């Protein structure tokens with residue numbers, strides 16, 4: 523354990539007020555949105571204001587063998603930014619600047635900027651930053667880069683990695699790597715920018731990003747359709763994605779419809795087996811795409827379809843998709859998981875999840891990004907209820923087993939973090955697993971950066 527004098531020496535090298543060691547303040551940096559009751563307590567939190575602060579911290583940590591947990595906004599639901607006893611938590615929350623360069627259609631952003639603010643600043647210049655994790659109002663752009671975050675619009679626009687042209691990243695020894703640049707062809711040598719995207723703070727700490735922006739798309743038209751069975755919604759979604767590229771295509775199961783209706787009271791059909799939400803931002807082509815989606819939904823037995831080109835009504839139409847999370851948040855701890863099964867097996871998945879929920883006397887809602895076969899089962903339990911937390915954990919294990927029998931896998935849209943690392947290790951091809959470890963060892967030989975996250979365990983003490 524590093525001593526107080528050494529920490530004080532580090533504090534003096536940092537921007538004023540950067541280091542926190544007050545035990546009360548440290549508490550708020552222990553957990554992320556995975557709310558791990560076993561989260562550790564950092565020996566210190568460094569709230570960096572500059573790249574130099576990050577360099578000083580990593581140099582110190584590397585020479586004293588102290589693990590460092592990089593932290594953006596702490597919205598990881600897989601323990602990516604959960605604190606570790608004896609480690610320094612390195613928060614990027616103070617580095618928030620956002621500059622848009624209209625001529626090159628890029629944004630230069632610091633990692634602590636909130637994703638929604640990046641979108642808003644770009645929009646003021648008539649430009650668009652597409653990636654839309656559902657947490658976009660509360661997560662940071664650095665966290666998005668570190669987890670390669672994505673959301674509903676990835677069906678048409680892709681994920682975070684598709685918009686990162688360059689970055690400044692501080693390596694574990696404190697040296698600074700400038701990767702990529704403003705142009706899409708600024709890529710000499712190995713594709714190192716891509717290597718750091720999605721590396722979950724295990725290889726370096728991102729202190730600046732150069733983002734690609736695109737012209738603002740037209741306001742989307744929105745369609746909702748209710749189906750008697752999940753299988754009908756799946757058939758409609760398959761036909762839709764074979765014909766066009768909507769800007770969003772989501773399917774909610776019956777449990778999700780019920781929870782959304784209870785929360786929103788907007789006369790949703792709570793007997794429906796599934797609710798499909800589709801959007802098109804194709805400008806002049808949007809009306810045609812809406813008509814096609816409508817026809818295909820009716821072909822597959824939709825009991826009711828509604829379409830609108832009114833932006834306010836459109837926002838109302840997509841509310842159920844987000845309401846399930848908000849409704850659960852009011853009740854306590856929310857666990858948003860992510861799994862993937864072949865789309866044809868989605869009805870078996872949602873039926874199986876409903877059965878698991880019944881056996882555990884709980885509610886589990888599911889919504890699916892229809893184009894990429896990714897489903898989020900969402901659970902919740904009252905804060906501090908240990909028995910309910912254990913029960914939720916057991917239900918999750920059953921969901922994973924079900925997913926495996928359906929030919930799917932525990933997906934990682936929300937990242938791997940601490941929670942899914944062992945699961946990932948077991949499923950990785952041994953050669954790929956070794957390659958991951960080899961790269962980690964080469965970049966971070968002392969294993970100080972987020973040692974319990976993402977990278978298959980070295981079998982040692984993970985740096986702690």
Ligand SMILES: Cc1cc2nc3c(=O)[nH]c(=O)nc-3n(C[C@H](O)[C@H](O)[C@H](O)COP(=O)(O)OP(=O)(O)OC[C@H]3O[C@@H](n4cnc5c(N)ncnc54)[C@H](O)[C@@H]3O)c2cc1C
Pocket residue numbers: 554555591592593594595596597598599602603614633654655656657660661662663664665666667668669670671672673674722723724726727728729847858935936937939972975
């Ligand atoms: C309600 C809710 C909805 C969500 N919906 C989605 C969704 O739709 N799609 C999705 O992809 N995710 C989603 N998430 C998960 C989470 O929001 C994302 O993973 C997000 O990208 C994390 O950003 P953050 O700033 O909170 O990062 P943190 O939680 O602080 O950190 C996440 C990981 O990134 C690393 N990290 C953070 N900043 C840096 C940096 N500057 N340099 C290096 N490493 C860094 C951390 O060490 C950690 O491993 C959701 C979470 C919640 C709570």
